[in-house]
Amino acid sequence: MRPLHYAAWQGQAEPVQLLLEYNSSVNDASGAGDTPLHLAAQHGHVLVIERLLSYHANPLLRNCEHKTPLDLACEFGRQKAVEVLLRNPRCRQLLYESRQDTLDNERTTCLHLAARNGHTNVLRCLLAAGADINRSTLRGTALHEAAMHGKLEAVRLLLQSGIDVNKPNSSEQTALDLVRSFSSCQAGRDLKVLLREMLQAVPALAIRDHYDPNDGECLILREGDMVTVLEQCESGRWKGIVFGPGHSSRAGYFPATAVQLMHRQGCLRRLTPQVELGLFSDLWLSCHGFASPARRSIDPSTDEYRIDEWFV
Incomplete structure (x- = not known):
């Protein structure tokens, strides 16, 4: 990684500004494919994100795991970072990509990542910004992700937001089908009650x-x-x-x-x-x-x- 990566990672806004003024490459990638914007987004450093974007950091670049800065902010529950990124018109495009672009590969979406980790505040931001609640990946919808990882409040929010409870994943399983596999634990029982209620x-x-x-x-x-x-x-x-x-x-x-x-x-x-x-x-x-x-x-x-x- 370069000095700009370390400064962005640690949230040091003033060194970031100085390095940018001295023409550090804002979109250079690390060995893992992360740009400084990826690192700032993952760790929720809002001031650094704003400065990087003002120097034309590209929010559409993906790292070696095919994740954008917005994906990382959603995965780690950085609500303020998500809000700042979504104010960028280019970044907001990510919410409106083709529904088909994640159905034939291992890629995921920011909504799925937030659901998988139970970040309900981030889910609300994404849905308010126009994210497609029923968008699918190979693993299913965001409801599949939240249910599979036992995130009760995320499941509740998605159901109350109108997600399709019957939509199957690539294995023809609904979210309730997935929950049945761990029904012996309390989280599984609570999830089954929620899903059956909607069904x-x-x-x-x-x-x-x-x-x-x-x-x-x-x-x-x-x-x-x-x-x-x-x-x-x-x-x-x-x-x-x-x-x-x-x-x-x-x-x-x-x-x-x-x-x-x-x-x-x-x-x-x-x-x-x-x-x-x-x-x-x-x-x-x-x-x-x-x-x-x-x-x-x-x-x-x-x-x-x-x-x-x-x-x-």
């Missing part, structure tokens, strides 16, 4: 406004909201999620009388959650309207997938 969700339509100021867990509903019903208690107090734009969501409890469940075509009665196990491949019940309402569900008599049409 067993029932779509519904809010037929009136609802707000209860005396209920701290109230889910605020507006007439016409699409609701993902997670629990249907006999008491009539149901639990659900409403997905909004930009991977936002709100969750809580509401009275059963505030919604109308969606039925399968030909059904004239309300079905129980045990029968109506909706598996929504692109989470159509979120903020994207009613396009293409045909979706998969589980046939309770055979435990196999079938295609259904849903209507109110």
Whole structure:
């Protein structure tokens, strides 16, 4: 490594500035392929990142592990570094690369790295910046990564942000399939509960406004909201999620009388959650309207997938 690498690695902003003024090469790579920007990003040295970028450091360069500076900042949970890098237009391009560019090799994405390591604050930054939540690698989606590494809060955040819980990885395994392999530990059991809850969700339509100021867990509903019903208690107090734009969501409890469940075509009665196990491949019940309402569900008599049409 060169002096600029060491100064960037240690977060020494003044020596970095001095070396840059004396024409040190800002994009020189170390033996591992790391540029000074890689090292500053990995260790979260925000001032150094800003100075390197001001001297035209290239945020798109990859090291020998095919990782960019943004990848390293996300992998190590450097939220401030992520925010600074995402303000750079060239770096922001990384969020909009082709969905196919990681499906036929061992490369990963910044979203997957943050999920794998449970950095929920970084996940929020990436999703707010427009990262594709359902983008896949050979290992699957970010949900696969978080589930496989037992990152409960990351799984919860991704589910609440509308990730496709049914999307398989290259081995045709869902995130729940992966979790079953370590179900004996507490983390595995908690993850299975979360994933099964979403798999067993029932779509519904809010037929009136609802707000209860005396209920701290109230889910605020507006007439016409699409609701993902997670629990249907006999008491009539149901639990659900409403997905909004930009991977936002709100969750809580509401009275059963505030919604109308969606039925399968030909059904004239309300079905129980045990029968109506909706598996929504692109989470159509979120903020994207009613396009293409045909979706998969589980046939309770055979435990196999079938295609259904849903209507109110």
